[in-house]
Amino acid sequence: MRGSIDWQTAELVKVIFVEGAKKEERVDPSHPHYQCVASYKAMETYRSVWKNFGHYLKEQCQIKDFEQITGEYIEVYMLYKIEYYPSKSYLQKLSASLGKLEIALKRYTLQKYGEARHYDFKVRQIQLNLARNLDRVYDGYHSRVYKDPKKLIDSLSDPKHRLCALMQLFGITRFEGASMIRAEQMHGYKVDPITHKEVGVIETKEKGGKIGDVYVDTDTYRQIEEIIEKEGKFKISYKSYADDIRNTCTKLKIECHGSHGFRWTAAQRRVREYQRAGYSYEESLQAVSWEMKHFRSSITEHYLC
Incomplete structure (x- = not known):
């Protein structure tokens, strides 16, 4: 057809x-x-x-x-x-x-x-x-923050899955933004104006076609760049990624919040970073909302409860 x-x-x-x-x-x-x-x-x-x-x-x-x-x-x-x-x-x-x-x-x-x-x-x-x-449908508030996300990520079986999870954890991106990356999306390095640390910049396209840059740590950026140079693109399948996260959570005996749990965790960390940089609570909510490719500050607040 x-x-x-x-x-x-x-x-x-x-x-x-x-x-x-x-x-x-x-x-x-x-x-x-x-x-x-x-x-x-x-x-x-x-x-x-x-x-x-x-x-x-x-x-x-x-x-x-x-x-x-x-x-x-x-x-x-x-x-x-x-x-x-x-x-x-x-x-x-x-x-x-x-x-x-x-x-x-x-x-x-x-x-x-x-x-x-x-x-x-x-x-x-x-x-x-x-x-x-398995109670995976919404019936009220349910926090999806991982208490020790690095331990979970380090235990994932596939190196590409670990990179995708790190991109979600530090870039506050959805899975679809981190699952397929081509060379033209790699925008080099810059200093994050909030943390004043060097970061890698990757352009992503996510839900609703929203396009924007996300920041990742320099080591993650370098590894993704190496994969793209070798294979032509960085790509993983959702099913294998989700299965890896679920199986690893079971092995570590921690509650599984799926890949979106990394985004929840990242949102909370990023709000704190804005506040340490001198932004008010409301200003921090709005700024992180834009980074998450939302518009309203109230969306960010949903991730902080």
């Missing part, structure tokens, strides 16, 4: 949305409208999720064709979303939308090729159930 994400999702909507389809038709396996969607509102919700998923695949997995989606990509996306401690209702909506995507792809390929291709996205429900059972 070629075309923009908007075009591809529009084509998938055409094969699954049937205005006015009755419920008895949509639950009857022998009826042409079986498993179709009849509500405009529901279809808009599903398509919104599909489009966000499509942009994630394009930016993080270099997948531009919806027909190439497999259960593995569904699992990675679910794990990525769970990392941000979503509400139960949001995660249920996500799972339902990806379930409808599976049906739409089967119907689309049936119409296009005369035979439906095999798509199996049941892993979405498995991850939803695991998140609920």
Whole structure:
């Protein structure tokens, strides 16, 4: 399937949305409208999720064709979303939308090729159930700060995972900002005006397409630069990274907060650095919010409780 994400999702909507389809038709396996969607509102919700998923695949997995989606990509996306401690209702909506995507792809390929291709996205429900059972969905305040992040990072099994975690810990960046780095994103060294220490500067593109520089310690910068010179880019997969963090936390017998826990920890440290540099509490919150690629100072305060 070629075309923009908007075009591809529009084509998938055409094969699954049937205005006015009755419920008895949509639950009857022998009826042409079986498993179709009849509500405009529901279809808009599903398509919104599909489009966000499509942009994630394009930016993080270099997948531009919806027909190439497999259960593995569904699992990675679910794990990525769970990392941000979503509400139960949001995660249920996500799972339902990806379930409808599976049906739409089967119907689309049936119409296009005369035979439906095999798509199996049941892993979405498995991850939803695991998140609920392991209390990884939001039900109130939940601090995600690591008490000894360096010990955790030093114990990770993959050297690239350690570098990604250090970038998150010192650069306050999300995983998507640290998982793929090319030579043009490496902006050299400078003195951090807040700590007055030399740092490496890496440009990242994160949630919502927000672009900006993050600071990392010089040793981390040098190691990432060496990998890029040798391999052409620095890249890791989310699933292997998340698994490494989870397994290491289990081995060390500490509570796992995923990769986003490094961002929480970094936000608290950075606010203290601004305050030591003479900034007021409110000024520190706002400055760190901008560094985290947010706008409101209240967003930073969420990380400090």
